[in-house]
Each structure stands twice: as C-alpha cells, then as structure tokens.
Amino acid sequence: MEIRSLQSSDYDVLIPQINDWWGGRDMAGMLPKLFFNHFKDTSFIVEEDEEIVGFLSQDKSDEVYIHFVGVHPDYRKKNIGKILYDNFLNKVKMADRKVIRCITSPVNKTSIAFHQKMGFMIEQGDKTVDGVAVKSNYDGVGNDRVLFRKEIE
Numbered sequence: 001m002e003i004r005s006l007q008s009s010d011y012d013v014l015i016p017q018i019n020d021w022w023g024g025r026d027m028a029g030m031l032p033k034l035f036f037n038h039f040k041d042t043s044f045i046v047e048e049d050e051e052i053v054g055f056l057s058q059d060k061s062d063e064v065y066i067h068f069v070g071v072h073p074d075y076r077k078k079n080i081g082k083i084l085y086d087n088f089l090n091k092v093k094m095a096d097r098k099v100i101r102c103i104t105s106p107v108n109k110t111s112i113a114f115h116q117k118m119g120f121m122i123e124q125g126d127k128t129v130d131g132v133a134v135k136s137n138y139d140g141v142g143n144d145r146v147l148f149r150k151e152i153e
Contacts, residue, residue, distance in 0.1 A: 001080070003087055006043035006055065011036040013052055014070070021070050031057065031068050039067075042091055046071075046080050054080035056088055064092045064152075066102040085118055089152065098152050103145040106134045112146055120148035 011033050018028045035043065035057045042064075046054035053075035057068035066088065071080045092100065102120070104111040106129040116122070125133035129144060138145035 001046055001048045001053070001078075001083070003044055003046050003083060006036060006040045006045055006057065008033075008036045008040075010045055010052065010055070014055065017072070018070065021073055035067065042088060044084055044087055046075075046083060048075065053078075054084055056084040058088065064095075064097045064100045066100060069102075081114055082118070093152060100150045100152060102148050103138065104148070106130065106132055106144055106146055115148045118150070120150045123147040123149050 015028050015031070018031060019026055021027075039058060042058040044056050045052055052072070054071040055069065056066060058064065058066050066085075069081060069084060089100070100120075102115065104115065106112075109130075112122075112132060122133050123135075125135045125147065127134055127136050127144070132146055134144040134146050136144050138147070
C-alpha cells in the first residue's frame, strides 16, 4: 500500500463510490470538491495496486479537525484507517498542534469504536443514544453527532 497527498483529480474517482462505502447512506454531499482543491496539505489517500482504498480529509482551521475519513469496504480490517490517522498525527505534531477533533454519526458504531481505540475521548453531549453521548441536531434537525477530542502529546 502507498500513502500520498490528496489530489484534485481524486474527487472524480471517489465521489461515485462514497455512498457505497457507507452502505448506501448519502454521504457524497459531505465531501465537496473544495476539499480536493484547497485542503491538500493534510488530506491523504491510501492506494493499493493504483486503486484508492482509503482517504482522510481535514480542513484547515486554528484547531485541527478531521473532516472526512473513508476506507473502501473491501479493504477494511487492514489498518488503513490507522495508517491514515498515524500519518495525519505525525504531520500535525510537526505543526505543533495540540488537539484533534472529529465527529461521527451515532449509528456508525464501527467509527465510534475505532476513534476510542485511537485514543479519542467522546465529548459531553446533550443526550445519549445507545449509551453514547451525542450532540443533538449538530448537523441540522435530526442529524445528531458524536463529538470526539484527542490531546496531542
């Protein structure tokens, strides 16, 4: 496997696949082309045999925030998510950042478990879903989210 920086041309390859990677959930709208054009410094692609099998998208701000992470379903359980996060963590450490934040949907139990395994703490929410603290209506009415925070050492 090879890890590389995101390129603008990756948008046309990834967008037709994104909803399938999430089991049919409509996720493509959460990954606008502007990320592929403007946030390349800390966004990464993992390829195997020249096929994109994972990616991590982060937008630039005063606080490090992972905007979007995806792994092709056929490549899950191969540490691609961990590879992306470790690469990202190394890059933001060099930029002397102290906190990483990200979110996920409360229905995405795999993502919740992954983030906790990677050392992220779930932030306090205003309600609980299946035993997990969530912020209600975070992404609009009915779109609750689990908020994560990780201190960078």
